[in-house]
Structure formats: structure tokens, C-alpha cells
Amino acid sequence: MKHVTILFLITILFSCSEKDKKASSMNTLGNLTYSIDTLIVDPGEEFINLSRGLYFSDVSEDKKSLFIFDRERISFQxxxxxxxxxxxxxxxEVDGPNGIGNEDTFNFYQIEN
Structure with missing residues (x-):
């Protein structure tokens, strides 16, 4: 019982001591910043489907056009x-001479020159 009391007092002594201020002030996310860009695009009479985000999209080489592949309507915009x-x-089209095949296996890539 005597050893348990000594162990308990040592635990209280260390838990009440002052903590190292360097360790507590080091915040790895302290300099974290982020920004969000939002575009408002006039779709005209069409509908731009972004239900899957911009996962199937790419920007042209001159950075003037954005191409989005709509997998539900099988079209590029x-x-x-x-x-x-x-x-x-x-x-x-899915089938036919100009068909792209099953939409689940279709993917596109910009070809670098």
C-alpha cells in the first residue's frame, strides 16, 4: 500500500507540472489557408450536368475552353x-459507327503534342 501511495503522489506531481510551451504552441495547421473559386456560366438553352463534378473534364491547351463530358446524355460540352x-x-452515340461504347468503360484524355 505504501508503494501505491508513492506512485500516486509521483503521478500527481508530474501531471501538475508546467507543460513545455514550445510543444503546445506548435500547431501544424496554423498556417493553413484555402480559397474557393466559383464561376457562373450562362448555359443558354442547355443544361450543364455537374452531378459528378468535374471528374470527366479538361481544359484546352490555350486555357480558353473547358470541356465537360456528360455521361448521362453522352455528350461533350x-x-x-x-x-x-x-x-x-x-x-x-453508344452504338453504331460513331459510337463510344458502354459509358461505364469510356474515359477520355487530352493528348499532349
Missing amino acids: EIDLDQLKLLESYPF
């Missing part, structure tokens, strides 16, 4: 980033 409006929709 071109958005002018200078005028912030939808320029054109390019529909595709």
Missing part, C-alpha cells in the same frame, strides 16, 4: 472561359 458561356454541345 464546351464552355468558353473568357465569356463564361456554353459554346456548344457535341452529342455522341
Whole structure:
């Protein structure tokens, strides 16, 4: 019992001591900043489907157009980033000579020159 009392007193002594201020003031997220960019695009008579975000999208090499692939309607949409409006929709077919196949296996990549 005597050893338990000594152990208890040592525990209280260390828990009440002053903590190292350097360790407590080091905040790894203290300099974290973020920003959010929002664009308002005029879609005209079309609908821009962003239900899957911009996962199937890419920016043109000259950084003036954004191409979004709408997997539900199977079409590319071109958005002018200078005028912030939808320029054109390019529909595709699943089957046929110009078909792209099953939409679940389709993916696109910008080809670098």
C-alpha cells in the first residue's frame, strides 16, 4: 500500500507540472489557408450536368475552353472561359459507327503534342 501511495503522489506531481510551451504552441495547421473559386456560366438553352463534378473534364491547351463530358446524355460540352458561356454541345452515340461504347468503360484524355 505504501508503494501505491508513492506512485500516486509521483503521478500527481508530474501531471501538475508546467507543460513545455514550445510543444503546445506548435500547431501544424496554423498556417493553413484555402480559397474557393466559383464561376457562373450562362448555359443558354442547355443544361450543364455537374452531378459528378468535374471528374470527366479538361481544359484546352490555350486555357480558353473547358470541356465537360456528360455521361448521362453522352455528350461533350464546351464552355468558353473568357465569356463564361456554353459554346456548344457535341452529342455522341453508344452504338453504331460513331459510337463510344458502354459509358461505364469510356474515359477520355487530352493528348499532349
